[in-house]
Amino acid sequence: MRSLIVILCLLAAQKASAFVELNLFYFNDALTMATASSNNRMYIDAAVGFAVDSKKRYNIGWNYTTQTATDTSGSSTTKYSSTQMGPRFVWMLDKNNNWSLGLGLYLISKAKFDDGVGNTPEWRGTAYKFDVGYNFPINDDFYFGLRMNYSSASYSEQIVNSASYSNVSISRSVMYPSLYAYYVF
Numbered sequence: 001m002r003s004l005i006v007i008l009c010l011l012a013a014q015k016a017s018a019f020v021e022l023n024l025f026y027f028n029d030a031l032t033m034a035t036a037s038s039n040n041r042m043y044i045d046a047a048v049g050f051a052v053d054s055k056k057r058y059n060i061g062w063n064y065t066t067q068t069a070t071d072t073s074g075s076s077t078t079k080y081s082s083t084q085m086g087p088r089f090v091w092m093l094d095k096n097n098n099w100s101l102g103l104g105l106y107l108i109s110k111a112k113f114d115d116g117v118g119n120t121p122e123w124r125g126t127a128y129k130f131d132v133g134y135n136f137p138i139n140d141d142f143y144f145g146l147r148m149n150y151s152s153a154s155y156s157e158q159i160v161n162s163a164s165y166s167n168v169s170i171s172r173s174v175m176y177p178s179l180y181a182y183y184v185f
Helices: 002-013
Strands: 018-031 037-051 058-073 076-092 099-114 122-137 142-160 164-184
Touching: 018 058, 018 076, 018 142, 037 076, 037 164, 058 099, 058 122, 058 164, 076 122, 076 164, 099 142, 122 164
Parallel strands: none
Antiparallel strands: 018 037, 018 164, 037 058, 058 076, 076 099, 099 122, 122 142, 142 164
């Protein structure tokens, strides 16, 4: 992590172009029958970084992600919530910067899972996210777009009640579309 910070500082000293990025997905589904059920999903990504070339096609930065998934069936509710952070790489694929590929390597991933009956373990591990997007240019520096995202987290540590530690093998993967804004300055 220190080497990434050093690289970002060196790029800033060379007056490289910086970028700010925000990615958002929200979904709500409700079914009302004899037993009501609902599903809610919200994923938010935010990244800051620098372009490493003069055409602003290759970008590196730091990403922070939060994910929440709540499922309710009758009186039972389960909730998964996580935060992830790590380096982010964004490549603009064509000269007009219409298509982009992104990769986030989340070195720090923490999650909590509430099973609806009083158990809320904390999980720790790593994650990654891959995305491909189409960018609609608003001007030379600002883009609004659509992305298809694939996110996968692997947890190897579990902590219960801040005291009981154990090794686990838990993973969660999700594929989702999103809207995003990307600004290079």
